[in-house]
Amino acid sequence: MPRAGLSTQAVVQAAVEVIDDDGVAALTLAAVAARCGVAAPSLYKHVSSLAELKTLLGVRVLNELADRFAAAAMGRSGADAITALMHAYRAYVMAHPARYAAMPVDPLHHPDLAAAGIRQLEVIQAALRPWQLDPADQIHTIRKLRVVAHGFASLESAGGFGLPEDLDETYRQLIATFLDSLPAHP
Template sequence: MARAGLTTERVARAGADLADEIGLERVTLSEVARRFEVKVPSLYSHVRSSDDLRAQIALIALQEMADLAASAVAGRSGQQALVALGHVYRDYGRDFPGRYDATQVRLDAETAAASAGPRHASMLRAVLRAYDLSEDEQTHAARLLGSVFHGFVSLERSGGFAHSTPAPQQSWEHILDSLDAMLRSWSARHD
């Protein structure tokens, strides 16, 4: 590939693909440079460092997940929206493991504000509005959902459920039903 064809987006997308193949922690500028058959200094006008590359991968992943979530929850509310959102997280974690890991990369405040992160937060709050929670309670509930979704995805991907029954899918469905029931009764317990 010709060096002239390099752009920040192409470099970041190559890094994202590589992260899914070999794991985010192993993505380096050297690995991406090999993909483009260029030397590492050729990448410096597009990304400053491996950490900057991982941040760019995070931006891609957050945008992709936001797009998937928006499509999944459109026209749904309550339990249907909650389940759809949960499936987006789980499916994305399985289908794009390196990119999913990148969603956990800590971004500086300016980058985070310009990312799809606020869009995720807005969608999650929209899902939670069906449960009639105050703004503060929505924050607590959003943290709970994020912890449960991420925890399940992480444990499943690491093989944490591989040697036990019932199947992870059954647990996942039970968890989503339980989250819905808990959220429906949340305000009564916290008034």
């Protein structure tokens, strides 16, 4: 019985590979165990339940997207930074649709997910700084940005748009409309 050398993060990594290959519905402990070369009950040494594995997967994916956000915003400001953020969001979702489907939509309500969710928020807040919005306006603005990015990305990744062509143009118009809705900034 040689030891497989697993760890919690290795199990999460296997879960990512399972959903990348076969979709989020194929995420079972049996599939993860098979990929790790281990019997299913052995996973309980590293993960307390399937629900916890899904939460850990959520943390992983939230952080991955926050990294993309930070990279996209770096060295840009104003409308340029916002545009880059929104394109980074869409690019991530299309590159990893199953991971996006595994990303919880309400991270702030779960203690283990909140930190990763806040990382994303902070990047957006920083990008909006040039507009010097008052706190209430800032909340509405961040919400609207999320609505546009999440709405478009979730529809696109789920095949919700009938015709595949011209989606770049639709998204470009959405970003332009969102930017137009912001007050002028110095």
